[in-house]
Amino acid sequence: MNKPLIVIGNGGHAAVLTETLIAQGEMILGFTTPTEEANRFGLNYLGTDQVIHNYSPKAIELVLGIGMLKPASFREVLFKELKVKGYRFKSVIHSATNIAPSVILGEGVQLMAGAIIQTATVIADNTIINTGAIIDHDGIIGAHVHIAPGTKISGDVRIGNSTHIGTGTTIIQGIHIGDSCLIGAGSVVVKNINNNTKAYGVPAKEV
Numbered sequence: 001m002n003k004p005l006i007v008i009g010n011g012g013h014a015a016v017l018t019e020t021l022i023a024q025g026e027m028i029l030g031f032t033t034p035t036e037e038a039n040r041f042g043l044n045y046l047g048t049d050q051v052i053h054n055y056s057p058k059a060i061e062l063v064l065g066i067g068m069l070k071p072a073s074f075r076e077v078l079f080k081e082l083k084v085k086g087y088r089f090k091s092v093i094h095s096a097t098n099i100a101p102s103v104i105l106g107e108g109v110q111l112m113a114g115a116i117i118q119t120a121t122v123i124a125d126n127t128i129i130n131t132g133a134i135i136d137h138d139g140i141i142g143a144h145v146h147i148a149p150g151t152k153i154s155g156d157v158r159i160g161n162s163t164h165i166g167t168g169t170t171i172i173q174g175i176h177i178g179d180s181c182l183i184g185a186g187s188v189v190v191k192n193i194n195n196n197t198k199a200y201g202v203p204a205k206e207v
């Protein structure tokens with residue numbers, strides 16, 4: 001039986017995850033935020049993130065509802081902190097995704113509506129593949145990555161840990177993008193990109 005869930009966060013990303021989980025019949029105990037807020041789905045406010053420690057890691061699973069707009073985000077920090085304490089993060093996979101059977105998914109991955117993930121792609125822990133993003137065959141996508149909505153990733157592309165690929169980006173086949181990169185929205189990536197690089201434009205250039 002699925003464990004009851006706690007959603008961390010109450011913004012737009014948390015709302016999309018919550019609506020998906022409700023549609024899938026999951027039991028959500030409530031949400032955490034730094035200060036009390038109303039929740040648009042009527043979820044219970046549980047308290048700050050500290051309240052999670054009142055629950056045994058064996059009794060619940062967590063859903064990380066904090067989005068990510070740049071590398072080394074609070075999302076990544078929180079995931080690592082709570083993993084050390086034994087908590088497990090539920091993967092959220094919208095029913096309207098299309099995922100090839102050979103795809104390998106890490107813990108706590110979030111695959112939003114319309115995502116298409118092709119043969120033999122590997123997606124590591126805590127990565128978001130956002131609405132309508134496409135990853136073609138043999139992709140290797142690191143941990144704590146955000147592939148923002150509508151991104152198109154061709155075959156044999158590698159993306160390092162903690163990298164953000166901005167909305168609507170296109171990446172041609174065989175490209176390697178490093179760790180902790182920030183690729184601006186609407187970019188077209190035609191050359192490899194080193195670690196810790198911000199790049200954008202058509203074609204994408206380091207800035």
Ligand SMILES: CC(=O)SCCNC(=O)CCNC(=O)[C@H](O)C(C)(C)COP(=O)(O)OP(=O)(O)OC[C@H]1O[C@@H](n2cnc3c(N)ncnc32)[C@H](O)[C@@H]1OP(=O)(O)O
Pocket residue numbers: 069130148149165166167182183184185186187200201
């Ligand atoms: C469900 C969701 O909503 S998920 C959210 C997904 N959101 C994203 O993916 C957003 C990604 N972020 C971006 O694209 C941002 O524009 C960033 C990170 C690239 C901005 O980088 P910054 O260095 O802060 O750029 P800044 O905003 O200061 O703009 C600097 C210049 O670059 C230009 N610029 C900024 N972003 C881009 C871009 N993506 N492509 C081309 N040019 C850009 C600006 O127009 C500006 O040009 P100007 O100097 O001629 O006026």
